[in-house]
Amino acid sequence: MDGPRRRADHHEVHAPPQPRRRRQIAVGCIPAQEEGQTTIDRCRTREADHRLSVSFSAFSQPPLRDLINDARDTPKLSLLLGAGTSIEAGLPSWSALIERLLVRAGTASGTLTTADEDGTNRWVAEAVRRDGYLGAAAIVEALAEDGQLGEWIPLDLYGERSPSDFFPGPIAQQLPRLVDAFGTDLEIFTTNYDDLAEQALRDDPVSPRQAAAYVGEHLGVGADVVQVRHLHGYAGRDGQAGTLVLSEADYQRMQQGASWQANQVGAALANSMFVFVGSSLADPNLLRYLYGEPPGNKPPRYAIFVRQDTYEPEVPDGVRKAREAAVRSRWGAVGVTVVFVDHYVEVAQALSEMARAKRLGESYVPLPDRAATWVTTVNDRLLGLAADETFQRAQSQIVTRLREALQAAVAAAERLEQRQWDETLALTLWLVDEPGEHLINRATTDRLHIDRATIEPVHIDEYARWVAVRAYCRGKILAESRETYASRWHFIRGLPLVIDDDEFGRIPVGCVTVTSMKRRDETMLNAIDDAVEAGFNRALRTAIYELLAQPFRH
Incomplete structure (x- = not known):
C-alpha cells in the first residue's frame, strides 16, 4: 500500500482547500489495551501452535541459509519475478x-x-x-x-x-541492491506485463540506473543499462511491446519451434544460479523449461514460496507440513530447492540478504546476529531498559520525539494540501525483540510507561489483532476502521519500519501506528490523495529513523 490504493467507501478522496485557520490538531495516544480490542474473527480459532511466526533465526538455518550462501558464492545469478511482485504494488493477480x-x-x-x-x-x-x-x-x-x-x-x-500510478513494492526495491552486488552477472526475467522492475531500478534513491524492457528484439543500449526480460510481453508506462501472452493458444504458439524465451531461460538455467520469486511455478512455459532440461549437474535453483494467505486458521499444522513436504519433493525432482517463508516481509529480506552476502563475501554477518546487536543497542541506549530510572527518563524523551514526529508529518501534509487539519491523532512506536518473534509497544504519545514489567510483547502472526503486527508481516502499510465501545479511536494506519544502512544492512525493526478519533469517512488519514499520503509517510518515517539512529551516534 505504499503505492496507490482504492478507497471504495470514500469517493471524495481529496477535499477542496479551506480558508486557512489556526491548526487545532491534538496529539494523543493509542493505549495498548484499546488497540488490542480490534479483532479478526478467524484469529479467535487459530491454535497457538499453528501460528506462522516471523523469526530472524530462519535466516541462519537451511534452506534459507543455503540460498544466501549460494548467492554469495555463485558467479552468476538469474531471477524470475512472478505476479507476487505486481500484487504487492496493488496490481491484480x-x-x-x-x-x-x-x-x-x-x-x-x-x-x-x-x-x-x-x-x-x-x-x-x-x-x-x-x-x-x-x-x-x-x-x-x-x-x-x-x-x-x-x-x-x-x-x-x-x-x-x-x-x-503504481510504484514498486519491497520485493522489487531489492533489485538495485542485487545489481550493485552482481553487476552484469545478474539477469532479470519476469512473466509480468508491468514495468515495476524497471521503475525500481530507475527510482532507486541510492543508485538510480537506466533500465529497459526486453521482449525479444535487439536493443541498442549501453552496457550500463539493465535489461528486464518480459517473457509474456510488456505493457508499461511507455506503451506496449511484444505479444501479450495470455491464452492457451498463446502458450501453444510459444512452444512451436525455438523461441527467444526458451533459449534465454534455458541458457540461464544451465549457466547460473536461478531463483523464482513471487511465482507459483504454475506457468505452462516455466514447467516446460524445467522439465525439458537434459539430465546432469546443474547450478543451484531455488523457489521462494510464502505461507501467508495460503492456509485458513483452522487448517491443522500436519496438513500444512504434509503439503509442503510434497511440494519440496515435486520441485526437487527437477533440481529446484523450495524455500518456504512465513510472511511476505521475508521475501524482500531474503533478496536483500543475498545481495549483502554477495557484496561482503566472507565478512557477511547473518541477519540474526546483526538484528540482535541492533535491538540490544536500542534497548540499552534509547529505551533505557537496564533500570527503572533510565527507563522512565527515556520514556519522557521518546514521547516528546514522537509528538514532534507526528506534528512534522501533519505539517508536511498540510503544506501539500494547502489546508489545515482539525483532527486528534495518536502515534505509537512498536519495535521488534531480539529474536524477531514479537513486536513490543515501546512508547505512545500522551502517556508514559512507568513499569517495564507491564509491557507485554505481541506475537508476530499474520492473524494478529494488532494492525502494527499485520503491517509488519506484510511489509506494507495497512489501514482499518475500528468500532469498539471502549475505544475513542476509530481509524488506524500501520507503517512498517525498515532500517537500511552500511553497518547493519536492511532489517525490519518494527512499525508505527497512527490513529484518529474520527471515522474512516471523516479522517484525513483516509481522505488524502496519494501524493499527500506519501509526503506524510516520508516525514513521519524520517523523524522516526532519526530517533532510532540516535543510539549509534558516536
Missing part, C-alpha cells in the same frame, strides 16, 4: 486479471449486461470452474475481435489508473 477480462469480454459481446451482477458472477465462476483459468483466457480471446485483446489487457491490468 493473474487469476484476478482473467476474471476482469471475462467480464469485459462478456459485456462487449452482448453476453452480459453490467446491471446483472448475479449473472456476471455466475458467468465468471462457471468459466473458471469448467475450463480453468487458461481455458477462461481462451474464452476471452474467442470473444474479442481482432486487436481487442491487446487493448483490453492493459485496461483491466491497471483499472481506472495508468501504469505511472
Whole structure:
C-alpha cells in the first residue's frame, strides 16, 4: 500500500482547500489495551501452535541459509519475478486479471449486461470452474475481435489508473541492491506485463540506473543499462511491446519451434544460479523449461514460496507440513530447492540478504546476529531498559520525539494540501525483540510507561489483532476502521519500519501506528490523495529513523 490504493467507501478522496485557520490538531495516544480490542474473527480459532511466526533465526538455518550462501558464492545469478511482485504494488493477480477480462469480454459481446451482477458472477465462476483459468483466457480471446485483446489487457491490468500510478513494492526495491552486488552477472526475467522492475531500478534513491524492457528484439543500449526480460510481453508506462501472452493458444504458439524465451531461460538455467520469486511455478512455459532440461549437474535453483494467505486458521499444522513436504519433493525432482517463508516481509529480506552476502563475501554477518546487536543497542541506549530510572527518563524523551514526529508529518501534509487539519491523532512506536518473534509497544504519545514489567510483547502472526503486527508481516502499510465501545479511536494506519544502512544492512525493526478519533469517512488519514499520503509517510518515517539512529551516534 505504499503505492496507490482504492478507497471504495470514500469517493471524495481529496477535499477542496479551506480558508486557512489556526491548526487545532491534538496529539494523543493509542493505549495498548484499546488497540488490542480490534479483532479478526478467524484469529479467535487459530491454535497457538499453528501460528506462522516471523523469526530472524530462519535466516541462519537451511534452506534459507543455503540460498544466501549460494548467492554469495555463485558467479552468476538469474531471477524470475512472478505476479507476487505486481500484487504487492496493488496490481491484480493473474487469476484476478482473467476474471476482469471475462467480464469485459462478456459485456462487449452482448453476453452480459453490467446491471446483472448475479449473472456476471455466475458467468465468471462457471468459466473458471469448467475450463480453468487458461481455458477462461481462451474464452476471452474467442470473444474479442481482432486487436481487442491487446487493448483490453492493459485496461483491466491497471483499472481506472495508468501504469505511472503504481510504484514498486519491497520485493522489487531489492533489485538495485542485487545489481550493485552482481553487476552484469545478474539477469532479470519476469512473466509480468508491468514495468515495476524497471521503475525500481530507475527510482532507486541510492543508485538510480537506466533500465529497459526486453521482449525479444535487439536493443541498442549501453552496457550500463539493465535489461528486464518480459517473457509474456510488456505493457508499461511507455506503451506496449511484444505479444501479450495470455491464452492457451498463446502458450501453444510459444512452444512451436525455438523461441527467444526458451533459449534465454534455458541458457540461464544451465549457466547460473536461478531463483523464482513471487511465482507459483504454475506457468505452462516455466514447467516446460524445467522439465525439458537434459539430465546432469546443474547450478543451484531455488523457489521462494510464502505461507501467508495460503492456509485458513483452522487448517491443522500436519496438513500444512504434509503439503509442503510434497511440494519440496515435486520441485526437487527437477533440481529446484523450495524455500518456504512465513510472511511476505521475508521475501524482500531474503533478496536483500543475498545481495549483502554477495557484496561482503566472507565478512557477511547473518541477519540474526546483526538484528540482535541492533535491538540490544536500542534497548540499552534509547529505551533505557537496564533500570527503572533510565527507563522512565527515556520514556519522557521518546514521547516528546514522537509528538514532534507526528506534528512534522501533519505539517508536511498540510503544506501539500494547502489546508489545515482539525483532527486528534495518536502515534505509537512498536519495535521488534531480539529474536524477531514479537513486536513490543515501546512508547505512545500522551502517556508514559512507568513499569517495564507491564509491557507485554505481541506475537508476530499474520492473524494478529494488532494492525502494527499485520503491517509488519506484510511489509506494507495497512489501514482499518475500528468500532469498539471502549475505544475513542476509530481509524488506524500501520507503517512498517525498515532500517537500511552500511553497518547493519536492511532489517525490519518494527512499525508505527497512527490513529484518529474520527471515522474512516471523516479522517484525513483516509481522505488524502496519494501524493499527500506519501509526503506524510516520508516525514513521519524520517523523524522516526532519526530517533532510532540516535543510539549509534558516536
